[in-house]
Structures are given as structure tokens and as C-alpha cells.
Amino acid sequence: MNISEAADRSGVSAKMIRYYESVALLKPAARRDNGYRDYGDADVSVLQFIRRTRDLGFSLEEVGALLTLWRDRKRPSREVKRLAEAHITDLERRMKETRAVLRTLRDLAQHCHGDERSECPILDDLATPPATRRRKH
């Protein structure tokens, strides 16, 4: 099948399929006589795998590692789990950071009237140097 059909079936754009090939995440696709890339169902499965892992926030490098493990039928599940847990830890860290930022922002927004008056605790806080800034309890 053509690249656009593989794209439709896998949910990965043709642009990205070519890109993944160019960075060696995918093996070079088979070519027809006219030079067009030619894909089969197995290729679509790989693309769906990539799509799924990307949706779960793995980096392309991690996707590559997972693909290798996937292809190796004798891999120890330990390695897969380790990758997944490292990613979980990373997401948890980022969530925590975002939560802290959200707390701050909500607090600031709450105290801002948000009307025609120019007085604004948000800007006041943003302009306050770190050492001077004190969190309230």
C-alpha cells in the first residue's frame, strides 16, 4: 500500500513516517519500481505501536528502545518495565512541578480583581525578586 494509506490506517502522518525512517526509527521501507514506498500490514502494526507509545508520551528514543524490545521475543520483561517506570517517574515529577505552578497561579489570579483598575497583585508578584517573595501559609 502507498504511504498515505499506511498513514490513514496507523494514525501517523506520511510526513512523520518519512521522518521516522530518516532517523532510523523505522527500517527503510520497501520500494516499488517507481520509487514509491510500499507498506504491508506488518508495517502498519509497527506504525500503530509507535503512535500508541508516542501518545503515552515516550520520546522517540524511548520508542526506539521499546520497538527493539518488542521485536526481541526473548527480552526480559524487566527491561520493558524499567523503561515504563522511568517514564512514569518523569511524568510524576513534571506533574508535581505543574501542580505547584498552578497553585501559585490560582492564588495570584484569585487576588486580582480583573477589572478596569490597574492595581494587580499578579504583576506585583511577578515583579518581586525571589528573596523578597514569601509564600503565605
Next chain:
Amino acid sequence: MNISEAADRSGVSAKMIRYYESVALLKPAARRDNGYRDYGDADVSVLQFIRRTRDLGFSLEEVGALLTLWRDRKRPSREVKRLAEAHITDLERRMKETRAVLRTLRDLAQHCHGDERSECPILDDLATPPATRRRKH
């Protein structure tokens, strides 16, 4: 003061200060006779403002808008609040997405033995096309 001192005092790297100037987030710095950029306390304050807003996850474009509002003493606080709330909404959406991903990943990792055995529900799930995949309740 030199750029590196302004960097130290503001927490913004010299590299970034030059970059912010190049994208017109900052007004061109004053220059000494030797061509060196020259900063004063007011400049450091601006840099700290930028550093703070960046830490709160605002994009450079948003930082620019906030800076403009900050400089305009007659701005309505409504505008500031609107920007802050838009950012909050954005962060909340991303948190929600990350939470969903985390739920999935934790669920998958939990069911993976993580030992020498090759059997691995994580890879099995990643390889499952969306239509076939069913969430458990």
C-alpha cells in the same frame, strides 16, 4: 554592569539575555565604548520578571504581553487576569492529559512481572490497535 553579572543577579543566562534581545523581548541594551552591553538595576529587574514568568510556564510571547502590561501603569488588571487564567486553563488541560496517561502507564506497569520472563502486558498493550483495545472498569 557586564552581561554576566546581570545574568548572575537575575538568574537568566547571558546566552538567553542576548537571545531575548534578539527576538525583541528586551530593548537593545546600552553599549559601552568597547561594544560591551551595559546593564543597570532596572534591567536586572526586568530580567527577574522574565525569569519568574518563565518559571511559571508562560511562553515568551505571553511574557512579552505581561511585560508590556507591567510597563503600562494604566493597564486594566482585567487583561493581566485574562492572560493568567488562559494559562491556568492550558496547564489544567495538560495536567488532565498527563493524569490519564499516568493512569494507563501505572496500570500497565503493575501487571508486568518485570523479571527475566519475556511475557509482558506492556508491550502487548502497546501492540494492540486502538479499536481492539478496551479499557477495564
Next chain:
DNA sequence: GTTGACCTTCCCACTGTGGGAAGGTGCAGC
């Protein structure tokens, strides 16, 4: 006058993704 710590500009890299140009192909309708 040499050394080392600054400064300057300029280009490159990263992560992923999309846009688009310039040119070749394949197929359907006339």
C-alpha cells in the same frame, strides 16, 4: 607583554511536527 577572564557575533544542535516547492507517476475522462 602574556595570561586568563571577560566580551562580541555567528553558526550548529536538539525534539518533533508541519508547510511547501519542484519535479516525477498513475489513473480516469475525453
Next chain:
DNA sequence: GCTGCACCTTCCCACAGTGGGAAGGTCAAC
């Protein structure tokens, strides 16, 4: 046949931020 349209190919550009580093100028201490 020929035309038009929808594909395909490669190649370059852009985005948002940030860092690395080269090549060259400056300044101060010794």
C-alpha cells in the same frame, strides 16, 4: 493520444527555547 488531478519523491524552512562552541576583540593583573 492529452489533460488534469491526486498521488509520490526529495529538499529546505519554520516553530520554541536553550545550550555549545568557534573566531576574534578587550581588559586587568602580574
